[in-house]
Amino acid sequence: MKAEAMYVPARAAFGKLVSAAEVVSVGASGIPSPTPQHYWASVLFTRLVVTAKSIQTLTPTMGPNTHVDFSAVASIARNLAECYLFFFFLCIDDVPQDQKDARIILLNLHDDGSRAKLFAELGEEEMDEETRALRNVVRTDLETRFAANPYLAALSEKRRRELLKGEKTPFVQDDVIDRTDLDKKGFRFFYRFLSNHTHTGPVAFYRMSEHGRGAGFRNEKDTFYMASALDFAAMLMTRAIRDMSGLFPEAEERGRKARSVKIRKPGKKVLRRRR
Numbered sequence: 001m002k003a004e005a006m007y008v009p010a011r012a013a014f015g016k017l018v019s020a021a022e023v024v025s026v027g028a029s030g031i032p033s034p035t036p037q038h039y040w041a042s043v044l045f046t047r048l049v050v051t052a053k054s055i056q057t058l059t060p061t062m063g064p065n066t067h068v069d070f071s072a073v074a075s076i077a078r079n080l081a082e083c084y085l086f087f088f089f090l091c092i093d094d095v096p097q098d099q100k101d102a103r104i105i106l107l108n109l110h111d112d113g114s115r116a117k118l119f120a121e122l123g124e125e126e127m128d129e130e131t132r133a134l135r136n137v138v139r140t141d142l143e144t145r146f147a148a149n150p151y152l153a154a155l156s157e158k159r160r161r162e163l164l165k166g167e168k169t170p171f172v173q174d175d176v177i178d179r180t181d182l183d184k185k186g187f188r189f190f191y192r193f194l195s196n197h198t199h200t201g202p203v204a205f206y207r208m209s210e211h212g213r214g215a216g217f218r219n220e221k222d223t224f225y226m227a228s229a230l231d232f233a234a235m236l237m238t239r240a241i242r243d244m245s246g247l248f249p250e251a252e253e254r255g256r257k258a259r260s261v262k263i264r265k266p267g268k269k270v271l272r273r274r275r
Contacts, residue, residue, distance in 0.1 A: 003223035010230040017237045021049045027255025028248040036104045041091035045244045051080045070222040074197035077229045084236045089176050092243045098151040105145050106170035113166020190232050
């Protein structure tokens with residue numbers, strides 16, 4: 001199969017990147033975070049590594065009875081892309097300090113707004129008085145910090161109101177992509193393609209029978225799509241490893257040492273005679 005000529009090396013290359021990312025992740029653990037950016041980088045990079053390993057699981061070695069589900073791969077690969085953009089936005093992008101502080105405030109506002117919207121589905125009557133009081137304290141603190149930040153205070157009133165709600169991701173995806181070294185056109189195309197499969201759009205199920213795909217069996221189309229998804233994920237992980245290593249320069253060496261200790265086989269004990 002022509003697609004397998006792409007899939008096999010793509011899978012092997014991605015596997016090497018995942019191993020390299022694990023080394024950096026292990027090496028960064030235990031290092032005190034000097035800034036909030038370092039802390040959130042350690043959190044988000046861990047998520048990137050775990051998500052990458054899930055992609056590995058969903059892209060197995062092809063065999064006669066291999067279960068093939070590109071839509072599952074698409075969903076996880078799209079998640080990886082979103083995580084990388086958040087990672088870059090919060091931790092890597094080189095902006096003035098007031099903007100770095102503002103992004104952490106916006107992260108917390110987005111968390112608060114997302115939880116409020118989630119639990120609103122149960123109704124306010126489901127929330128006890130103590131929880132409601134605590135939420136009000138948290139909200140007031142976030143609003144105070146928002147107002148005190150020079151960067152956020154300078155935004156238009158409309159934008160401030162929108163951000164204070166915390167219901168949407170605190171950045172415009174295209175704006176973040178513009179600040180990375182990603183190929184914007186290629187990224188946007190493949191991200192939209194993955195989205196069609198993640199949300200079961202018609203692109204995901206039109207012409208399934210004509211293309212011989214989507215039934216869980218090994219086939220040319222799904223294999224090609226999975227190879228493309230692996231290439232896309234590899235491109236993101238390459239950047240994530242580079243960026244994380246920039247924040248924690250000693251992580252790779254520490255990770256290699258930790259791994260060598262872990263895999264080293266214990267030698268035979270030598271009994272010494274007492275004199």
